[in-house]
Amino acid sequence: MLGLRDLQAAFAAHLEGEDRPSLADAVMGDTISAAARLRIHRHHVAESLATALAATYSTVQAIVGEDFFRGMAKAFAATDLPRQPVLAEYGGAFPAFVARYGPAASLPYLADMARLDWALNLAFHAPWRDRLSVSDLADLPSEGLLASRVSLAAGSTLVRSAYPIDRIWEASRPGAAAGRVSLDEGPASVIVLRRSGDAAFARLCPAETAFVEALADGKTLEEGAHAAFAVEPAFDLSTTFARLLALQAFAALQHES
Amino acid sequence: MNAGAGIGLRSPHLAEIARDRPATGFLEIHAENYLATSPALETVELLRRDYEFSVHAVGLSLGSVDGLDEAHLDRVAALIDRLQPTLVSDHLSWSVAGGRYFNDLLPLPYTEEALQAVVRNVDRLQERLRRRVLVENPSCYLAFAHSTLSEPEFLAELVGRSGCGLLLDANNISVTAHNLRLDPEAWLGNLPASAIGEYHLAGHTVNEADGEPILIDDHGSRVADGVWSLFDEIVRRHGPRPTLVEWDTDLPALDVLLDEARRAGRALGVEVEADARAA
Numbered sequence: 001m002l003g004l005r006d007l008q009a010a011f012a013a014h015l016e017g018e019d020r021p022s023l024a025d026a027v028m029g030d031t032i033s034a035a036a037r038l039r040i041h042r043h044h045v046a047e048s049l050a051t052a053l054a055a056t057y058s059t060v061q062a063i064v065g066e067d068f069f070r071g072m073a074k075a076f077a078a079t080d081l082p083r084q085p086v087l088a089e090y091g092g093a094f095p096a097f098v099a100r101y102g103p104a105a106s107l108p109y110l111a112d113m114a115r116l117d118w119a120l121n122l123a124f125h126a127p128w129r130d131r132l133s134v135s136d137l138a139d140l141p142s143e144g145l146l147a148s149r150v151s152l153a154a155g156s157t158l159v160r161s162a163y164p165i166d167r168i169w170e171a172s173r174p175g176a177a178a179g180r181v182s183l184d185e186g187p188a189s190v191i192v193l194r195r196s197g198d199a200a201f202a203r204l205c206p207a208e209t210a211f212v213e214a215l216a217d218g219k220t221l222e223e224g225a226h227a228a229f230a231v232e233p234a235f236d237l238s239t240t241f242a243r244l245l246a247l248q249a250f251a252a253l254q255h256e257s
Numbered sequence: 258m259n260a261g262a263g264i265g266l267r268s269p270h271l272a273e274i275a276r277d278r279p280a281t282g283f284l285e286i287h288a289e290n291y292l293a294t295s296p297a298l299e300t301v302e303l304l305r306r307d308y309e310f311s312v313h314a315v316g317l318s319l320g321s322v323d324g325l326d327e328a329h330l331d332r333v334a335a336l337i338d339r340l341q342p343t344l345v346s347d348h349l350s351w352s353v354a355g356g357r358y359f360n361d362l363l364p365l366p367y368t369e370e371a372l373q374a375v376v377r378n379v380d381r382l383q384e385r386l387r388r389r390v391l392v393e394n395p396s397c398y399l400a401f402a403h404s405t406l407s408e409p410e411f412l413a414e415l416v417g418r419s420g421c422g423l424l425l426d427a428n429n430i431s432v433t434a435h436n437l438r439l440d441p442e443a444w445l446g447n448l449p450a451s452a453i454g455e456y457h458l459a460g461h462t463v464n465e466a467d468g469e470p471i472l473i474d475d476h477g478s479r480v481a482d483g484v485w486s487l488f489d490e491i492v493r494r495h496g497p498r499p500t501l502v503e504w505d506t507d508l509p510a511l512d513v514l515l516d517e518a519r520r521a522g523r524a525l526g527v528e529v530e531a532d533a534r535a536a
Contacts, residue, residue, distance in 0.1 A: 085316025
């Protein structure tokens with residue numbers, strides 16, 4: 001007779017694809033065998049995790065279709081089960097899995113679309129508070145502003161890709177106008193953001209990308225501007241800063257006492 | 258809570274419910290869907306002002322031999338503090354082993370050893386939440402040969418030792434009884450009726466295993482006729498309780514779900530009026 005600890009360990013192994021005779025022996029079979037009864041649970045775990053991943057990675061599913069997606073998601077889940085029960089937080093390693101998933105090798109941008117889906121998911125579940133606003137800056141002398149470090153708000157992340165991920169994302173929406181996106185459109189980078197009721201992203205030009213990347217690394221606004229100038233001599237700090245401020249991309253300033 | 262009938266609150270219906278505030282007995286959410294911050298949680302907090310709520314957990318894993326995951330328990334406790342729901346529940350099942358979460362309500366052997374593990378976990382949960390919780394009978398697809406108690410006997414012992422209440426799911430009784438060749442009415446006869454704090458209703462589907470029909474608790478359709486009959490029998494024996502219609506897969510239009518809840522209300526002898534929302 002299996003004690004509870006051994007039974008749960010054997011059941012867990014079964015769900016991960018390993019047949020344990022001791023478990024099958026412990027389950028009563030009749031015209032429906034013990035093995036067939038156990039398979040119901042194995043099937044449910046794989047299918048329900050594929051459904052959870054489809055909710056998080058909806059763009060990836062829209063690109064590859066439901067059947068292909070579920071096959072890929074179940075292959076991922078077989079090697080990387082959730083560590084806790086909040087499924088919105090499950091699947092952070094899926095983009096890396098997509099990148100090395102052989103059957104998807106003909107879609108080189110797919111892993112980046114997965115990274116974008118994950119960033120949108122993180123942004124959606126980020127707290128909506130303490131955003132930097134124009135009025136916060138009113139009291140600050142401009143030389144003080146340039147020397148300050150402005151960090152990205154919770155949920156704001158930069159996603160860089162060698163492919164036009166923003167255009168591919170738009171073309172994958174339900175009801176998107178028919179049209180082809182050419183991979184020759186080249187690299188794109190976007191900033192993903194929590195908004196008041198949802199998550200979204202905005203495309204950044206290369207200089208803006210360098211600026212945001214510097215700020216995300218803890219650099220001052222002035223250092224960020226230098227990084228942007230190095231990419232694009234015509235970079236306009238005040239236009240870019242105002243745009244990012246309007247997107248509510250920054251966290252409120254931390255006042256040091 | 259009045260013994261009315263309510264609906265499971267699912268995210269595709271959230272905006273419509275927030276806009277129209279339809280009359281229904283109460284709303285039930287799955288705890289694990291609202292543990293991360295999100296705009297959906299903000300909407301639920303607004304709805305909480307107008308509706309009574311039940312928080313139904315699916316991932317506490319009350320049957321885990323390793324005990325409860327304290328980090329997860331802290332998050333559930335914080336949500337319950339925030340929403341102050343009328344009812345809190347989870348299942349007689351397990352879903353965590355060795356730090357992995359299986360996203361399924363897995364079956365327990367009904368033994369003294371398992372009973373002690375569930376009692377320990379329910380004691381811990383009630384101590385942490387400082388309230389009584391309801392434990393739901395699961396839908397079963399298999400039984401263990403070394404079980405020494407029937408499911409109702411196990412639940413009765415659990416209630417006696419932990420002081421928890423029961424969430425009686427009529428669809429799960431039907432599914433389990435069919436799949437394990439039990440008599441649903443006999444199953445009902447052994448329950449401690451006074452501990453029942455809530456009923457659940459949901460649809461199931463019929464699949465095949467080894468060429469034989471097996472019922473799967475998929476919450477993807479209207480409540481089956483046989484389950485309505487069983488529900489009538491439950492209400493006749495034990496009286497009305499707050500009753501929740503669950504629908505999770507192939508989610509229908511909100512009106513269909515509200516219509517199922519109205520039917521449940523009629524079975525309870527409780528009509529939901531337009532002003533029957535919680536104050």
